Amino acid sequence: MGVPWGLGVLQGVDLECIRGQRRLFSKLSFTVQAGEALWVSGPNGSGKTSLLRILCTLLAPESGEVRWRGRPVRELGEAYRAGLTYIGHAVAVKDDLSSLENLRFALAQDGCRVAEAALIDTLARFGLAGREELPARVLSQGQRRRVSLARLPFCADRALWILDEPLTALDVQAVELMHALITAHLVRGGVVVLTSHQPIDLKDVSVQHLRMVD
């Protein structure tokens, strides 16, 4: 399969992040090659989420810059966001909407229209078969997370995936599915940045491990 976005290379250069009065990290640099995953781990409050938010331009670093294919992402702007999928700690799932509606609107806001059958199919793969029409408020924490992760199969054409704790509250099957999705994306030549408390189990692909310290 050809790689439509060329060689995706994500670089952090001398990143510094200050939240409130605390300096979470400084002089943080790394390079992630196309087809490579960056696994960020560390104790709570070490700045994992802040780093991910800096990578997807939600948060501006105090100093340093993020580069995508050699160009600062601040300059790329919409072009960078067009190749980016971010699934944050907050799952962006609405209590009053059903799983199906949540997924449909999440994709529609991304500018992508998908046939109803494909949506139901995907939700079933994520272990939500028969729960498509239930309002998200009755779902468990893990099920809500799965609703938000169900976007990923449709984001194959987005070079960069940034996932904040995607495996939290997932059962074994769902974790396996996530591993498969991430592996497939890396094999395609995409880049995945993720945080995870639990060790991630990706075979035959290159994983960089970034340990944040408190």
Next chain:
Amino acid sequence: MALNIWRFASPQVIYPIAGRMIPGFMLAAAVLALAGLYIGFFVAPTDFQQGESYRIIFIHVPAAWMSMLIYVVMAFWCAIGMIMRTRLSFMMALALAPTGALMTFIALWTGALWGKPAWGTWWVWDARLTSELILLFLYIGFLSLHAAIDDVRRADRAAGLLALVGVINVPIIYFSVQWWNTLHQGASVSLTRAPSMASTMLAGMLIMVLSAWMYSIAASLMRLRIIILEREADADWVQEQIVPIAQGAKP
């Protein structure tokens, strides 16, 4: 970086400079105020229509002008801060706001005092007084929003954006109120064009305006110094400033 003026955007550089400038501005404000009030209350002739009560314009008009000017200057600093991402600009804006609110309050208060002999009532919905009241709301909104947000960087930018939205709206609000006033009241005696100005009156007024300028600059610089100390509390140079003071040395 070729230009040295960027050096002045650093709080550390501004702090001592501001400290040296404050006494001068304060002195100028006091001298000018004494001179202006002397001219206003003893030299300027009595107005044949309004008698002595008009003399409050020597305080009211400078305060009203300053209140509007400060809002514009504040918005200017906010805009600079948003565009250039300089921390100091936001500190300037925050330092100006209370002085602006004070000037607005003085303008309202003196307007009411003048209204009693002129209109026979403490408050009239005169266009200028009403606009000042709304301006006071805008100042309070700016300060409250800033105070309500814990993260200083976010507070700066959110309040800054509010100031920009406000400054775009002020002319619209002012015009609307003016129009509303002419519709509901017809022409009434306005405070600013009340007496035909004798040249001594004009001189007294201008001196008072200058004094208000000097005072506002001095007061906001003093506040700026405090804000700088608060925000840079962890920096080494602030610790060096604070320790001698704590030990009783002259700052």
Next chain:
Amino acid sequence: MEAVLDATPDRRTGLLAVFSSVVQRDLLLAMRRRADVLTSFFFFIIVVSLFPLGVGPEPNTLREIAPGVVWVAALLASMLALHRLLAADYADGTLEQLVLSPKPLSLLMLGKMLAHWLVTGIPLILIAPLLGLQFDLPGPALAVMALGLLLGTPVLSMLGAIGAALTLGVRGASGLIALLVLPLYIPVLIFGAGAVSAAVSGLSVEGHLSMLAAFLLFSAVIAPWAAAAAVRIAVE
């Protein structure tokens, strides 16, 4: 497995499709939470109905205060619903996703403003003439009132969205919104109520309504941009 991974999305959908998905979602959410919508609607009716009880049932007095009463109540009712406009999206992460959309955030904000107006503004416009009848307003004045609200309430939603965005995640947000937003509403109040008063006195209302239309155009240009900037500051 492969079937899922190979699902090929159709990303040629344009700006308009994304915009309308934002509007649709908010309308659907409002439908699911009808009680919230009805709250601001009944708030409007109750506030307006309190005034005759306060000032007495004298028809001439009522006719005189009606424009101001209805407009002030509309301002407050529109404001009452503001905290819902963005706060839930902010809390559950939806706002982050909107910020990260490759489509312009200001346009998405315009979509949210439109949804807010459809849910809170339209019911006010529809019920206002009925309330005007209670204040003994003549027919032409009722029509002018509805027309004025039609032009003015979108401005309230748009300016209000800026206040809602600025106060996201802030202590005592709903009180603060009032402080920030109400001064900005004043021009709309003056010309909106002025139009009805002019109609009651049989004067021309064209000037007032053109001013309201001008405010509408002006806010449509400025407000989405300002709200987008405020949202960016808030999610940081």
